[in-house]
Structures are given as C-alpha cells and as structure tokens.
Amino acid sequence: MQKNLSTLLLCLASCLGAGATAGEPVEVTMADRPLPAVNAWAALGDRQAQGELCRRYKTGQGAPRSAADALLHCGRGAAMGLRSAQVWLGDLYLAGEGVARDEALAYQWYMTAAEAGQAQAKFSLYRIYEMGLGRPADRPTAARYLREAAEGGDLQAIEALKKIEAGWRPPVDPAPAQAEVHYLKEQDVLHFTGAPGMFTSAFYRLAAAPRGQVALTVRELKNDPQWAAMASVCVVAEAPSDFACFKLFRTAPDSAVLGASVNTLSADQKAEHDRADLPGQFTVDQTVLVGIDAEAGSTLLRVSIDGRLISVHQIDFRPELIRLGCSTAVCEFKFE
Structure with a gap:
C-alpha cells in the first residue's frame, strides 16, 4: 500500500499546489443515513448510531416499529451516555413497551438525562410529578420541571406552559430539545468535550475529490481508569469500509505527553495494519495539521506540525466521510 516517501512527497507537491484550499464539509448525521449504514455504525460501537436506531425502532420512522429492537438499542445508547436514548428508554419502561412496566426505572433514566440538562427528560419528570406516576404527585416540583423544560426548548413543555401562563413566551431561539449536543461551534472552530470514558464524534461529507486540511488541538486531558485521552x-467510506486515521493519544496515565500514530483499520475496526508511530512527542495546546488530498484514485493523508511535514500515508479506498473524534479530553478542530 505504501510507496517510497520521496515519491509521495513529489505527488504531494504536484497534487496540492500552492495555496490550495477546500470548502468546509457538510455535517452528516445518523438521521440522514439509510438503515443498513446506521446498523453498520452501531455494530462498530458508535453511540449516535445506537441512538438513531433507538429512535427509529421506537417510532417506526425509518425502520419497522419494534419494541424489542427499540429496547435493545435505547439501552445500549443510554448506557453509553446518550441523553436522548435515556429518555426513550424511560418512555419504554413507563409504557411497558417490550418490557415489564417499571415506573421507578423510568424515573431513574429521566432523572439521569435531566441532571445533564436534557429538556425532554425534564418534561417527562413534569408528567411524572403532575400525574403521580410511581411516586406521590407534587405540583410545585412538577411546575419547576415544566418551566425548565420549556426554557430548554422542549416543544411540548412550551405549549403546556403557554396554556398555564397566558403571558409566558419562550426564550429567543431555544435549544432544540431533541438534539444531542456533542460539540459547540465558535468562529469556525469546533469545540468537542469528550467526557471521561466517552467517545464524542461527528461526521462530515467530503467532496468527490477532497483537498484541504483539519487543524487539531488538544486543549485539556481528562482522566479515566480504562480510557486514554485521545x-x-x-x-472513511460510507459503507463503512476501511478507516484511515491520525490519532493523538496520552502515552501514560497522568502524563501530559501525547504520542501520535497514523494507521488503517478494517471495517470491523479490529484488524489494524500499516500502523506508523510518528516520531517526537506532542503536547496540550500544540496544533497538528492533518491534510487530505485525493486525485486520480489515490488519497494521501499527510500530517504536519510547525510547518514541518512529518508523515504521509497512502490510502487505497475512496474516502467519502471525515470523522472527528475526541475521548476523555477537550479537543478543537478547524477546517482550513
């Protein structure tokens, strides 16, 4: 797969050209994808895919309605920390869909999501306290959750509060209650927060012949007994097919030093080949440029830092997506 490095550098010089840039790719969510693709990503452990399967099987939108499948994927997504899946799972237990009705367990999942700020979960807690589902009715607590849900953008809560308080109006541009916020965008910079032990990612559609680069900076390292900051x-191809990845990772627990590697993964993400550990050490707040150049059936993944090209990796498949990922750390990405 790999060619002589000097040959790749010559190709880079001729393919990229002076001042070549690319437009910012368009984000692709799991809701945009066909069911087989979502199933494939879920099998690889992608939590957004688990959440999307949870929603589709629960509602029957985009997949045959199935309480058993909804319970399976909502449970997996909830366990992976996906707030929307925690709410859907609470709904399943509250209604007894695909599982014995369990109001106490429904309450626990709603509370878990609500404590993380999920507005839909707060509306569900409003209903529980208003109607006395599984616990004594508590109108003051119900009213508090209803207001918090409405102010957080939950549409059902907004309509309910309008009926109770005629003069109440929702905040300007409330946050979508159903959305799972996995990053914030500020002046072209994507800020990811990968909670300890959690992998946060986003996918973007590449142009037919992608050419450009992503600036990656790790701003903060977090600690987890099992997961290294990364x-x-x-x-990657949409199927999904092989992955070609550049990774920054913590080299040892509590260490501030980061190592780096470039490698290709097969579709199951278990068979790694063409791995190359990059020379040198990397640190927090140091920016690495990851460039992508595809032309005439060949794609190059190039890595540079401080104006120095330190790695070129040739890929033998046509990339369709770019995935940005962050785990147990605070990361910044910028398309350039």
Whole structure:
C-alpha cells in the first residue's frame, strides 16, 4: 500500500499546489443515513448510531416499529451516555413497551438525562410529578420541571406552559430539545468535550475529490481508569469500509505527553495494519495539521506540525466521510 516517501512527497507537491484550499464539509448525521449504514455504525460501537436506531425502532420512522429492537438499542445508547436514548428508554419502561412496566426505572433514566440538562427528560419528570406516576404527585416540583423544560426548548413543555401562563413566551431561539449536543461551534472552530470514558464524534461529507486540511488541538486531558485521552481525524467510506486515521493519544496515565500514530483499520475496526508511530512527542495546546488530498484514485493523508511535514500515508479506498473524534479530553478542530 505504501510507496517510497520521496515519491509521495513529489505527488504531494504536484497534487496540492500552492495555496490550495477546500470548502468546509457538510455535517452528516445518523438521521440522514439509510438503515443498513446506521446498523453498520452501531455494530462498530458508535453511540449516535445506537441512538438513531433507538429512535427509529421506537417510532417506526425509518425502520419497522419494534419494541424489542427499540429496547435493545435505547439501552445500549443510554448506557453509553446518550441523553436522548435515556429518555426513550424511560418512555419504554413507563409504557411497558417490550418490557415489564417499571415506573421507578423510568424515573431513574429521566432523572439521569435531566441532571445533564436534557429538556425532554425534564418534561417527562413534569408528567411524572403532575400525574403521580410511581411516586406521590407534587405540583410545585412538577411546575419547576415544566418551566425548565420549556426554557430548554422542549416543544411540548412550551405549549403546556403557554396554556398555564397566558403571558409566558419562550426564550429567543431555544435549544432544540431533541438534539444531542456533542460539540459547540465558535468562529469556525469546533469545540468537542469528550467526557471521561466517552467517545464524542461527528461526521462530515467530503467532496468527490477532497483537498484541504483539519487543524487539531488538544486543549485539556481528562482522566479515566480504562480510557486514554485521545483525539482523531479519520477518513472513511460510507459503507463503512476501511478507516484511515491520525490519532493523538496520552502515552501514560497522568502524563501530559501525547504520542501520535497514523494507521488503517478494517471495517470491523479490529484488524489494524500499516500502523506508523510518528516520531517526537506532542503536547496540550500544540496544533497538528492533518491534510487530505485525493486525485486520480489515490488519497494521501499527510500530517504536519510547525510547518514541518512529518508523515504521509497512502490510502487505497475512496474516502467519502471525515470523522472527528475526541475521548476523555477537550479537543478543537478547524477546517482550513
């Protein structure tokens, strides 16, 4: 797969050209994808895919309605910390869909999501306290959750509060209650927060012949007994097919030093080949540029820092998506 490095550098010089840039790719969510693709990503452990399968099987939108499948994928997404899946799972237990009705367990999942700020979960708690589902009715607590849900953008809560308080109006541009916020965008910079032990990612559609680069900076390292802090930029086919990834990772617990590697993964993400550990050490707040160049059936993944090209990796598949990932760290990405 790999060619002589000097040959790749010559190709880079001729393919990229002076001042070549690319437009910012368009984000692709799991809701945009066909069911087989979502199933494939879920099998790889992608929590957004688990949440999307949870929603589709629960509602019957985009997949045959199935309480058993909804329970399976909502449970997996909830366990992975996906707030929307926690709410859907609470709904399943509250209604007894695909499982024995359990109001106490429904309450626990709603509370878990609500404590993280999920507005839909707060509306569900409003209903529980208003109607006395599984616990004594508590109108003051119900009213508090209703207001918090409405102010957080939950549409059902907004309509309910309008009926109770005629003069109440929702905040300007309330946050979508159904959305799972996995990053914030500020002046072209994407800020990811990968909670300890959690992998946060986003996918973007690449142009037919992508050319450009992503600036990656790790801003903060977090600690987890099992997960090392990590940030990655990967190109991948939609199927999904092989991945080609650049990764920054913590080299030892409590260490501030980061190592780096470039590698290709097969579709199951278990068979790694062409791995190359990059020389040198990397640190927090140091920016690495990951470039992508595709032309005439060949794609190059190049890595540079401080104006120095330190790695070129050739890919033998046509990349369709770019995945930005962050785990157990605070990461910044910027398309350039």
